[in-house]
Each structure stands twice: as C-alpha cells, then as structure tokens.
Amino acid sequence: MDSIDQFRSLSLSEKTKEGEDSLAAHLLERANYARQKYGGLSPANFGTFLADKECVRYPTRLLFEFGEMGMHQFAQPESDPRDPDKAIVLYIRPPLAQRPELVASAIAYMTPAINYGEVITDEHCLIYGAILQGMTEEEFYQHICQLADYTGAENLEVDEKGNLLPQKSSQHTHSIPGSNCACQCHG
DSSP states (O other): OOOHHHHHTSOHHHHHHHHHHHHHHHHHHHHHHHHHHHSSOOTTTHHHHHHOTTTOSSOEEEEOSOTTOOTTOSEEEEEOTTSTTTOEEEEEOGGGGGOHHHHHHHHHHHHHHHHHGGGOOHHHHHHHHHHHHTOOHHHHHHHHHHHHHHHTOOOOEEOTTSOEEOOOOSOOOBOSSSBSSTTOSOO
C-alpha cells in the first residue's frame, strides 16, 4: 500500500485482506529473526527466548497447569494474574514438565498467540513454529500432533465454519480455522 488515501479507498474485505497479508509477512519476518538469533528453541535456550523482548512481546512465564485451556489444547497463553496488563502465563499441560524438548516446541507454536492474541490462527502458529524450529510446515505439524497426543489432549473436529462436530476418528488432519488435531492455539 503506497498511501493512506489508497488504503481508505479499499473495501472492507480488501482492508481485511491487506491486514492479513501484513500480519503474515510480519510473522514470517519475526520467525526468521528468531531462528537466526536462537537457531531454534531447545531446553537450553527457551527461557532466554521468553525473556527476549525482540521475540516475545510480553514477559512470559510457564506454568505446568491446565489453567483455562480446553481439553483439546496442550497449551494456552493467558494474562498473568500477577501483572494482567503487562505479562503472560503460558499454561502447559503438566505431562510436558517431564519433556523439556517438547516444551520448546510448544513455546515455538504458541509464540504468535502470546504476541498477538486472538487474531492469530493455527496456520500462523504452524508457520512461525516451523520456521523457528527449522522444519517444514508438515514436519512441524506432525511433531505438534505427537506432542498433543503425548499430553492426552483430545482431538477436536470442526466443520468449515468452525463449529464443533462429534468426534469421528483419531486421525489428525489440519483445516483452518480449527483443526482435528489438538494443535489449536485458541479454545
């Protein structure tokens, strides 16, 4: 977009598309920056990553508790009750406390939701996490599905409108918005 006047002349759907494209480009840039800086997340560096204001917008602490997450989620960012306007708690399913390498992947997946909240989709989380962890989207998706299975997160099936459906199978497939996999970044 060259000017504000050009942007103002766009229809609502064109403005929405422009905003979505801008967010996607920004997420790609930030994921590549974080990948270059950290070389991927691991148990050795995810604490430093979470404290890095250039990568994570809000100070974030981990809590291995369910918090308000749905049964289909393995992690959920929420405002930190200690400082609700300025900090985040990333609730992580308790079984992950025994698998710090999987915690690193959960953090990689959830970072866009931590940084940008409700505008983030599962697709954003997959792309960001895949770049940060140096994987293809499909490899990262399969990894996240294995992580979700390990935690006991329930499969979630949704239709094309995002409505919950009765569970039909345990096969993981990804459809945006929503996912049959417990990989959703929002409840």
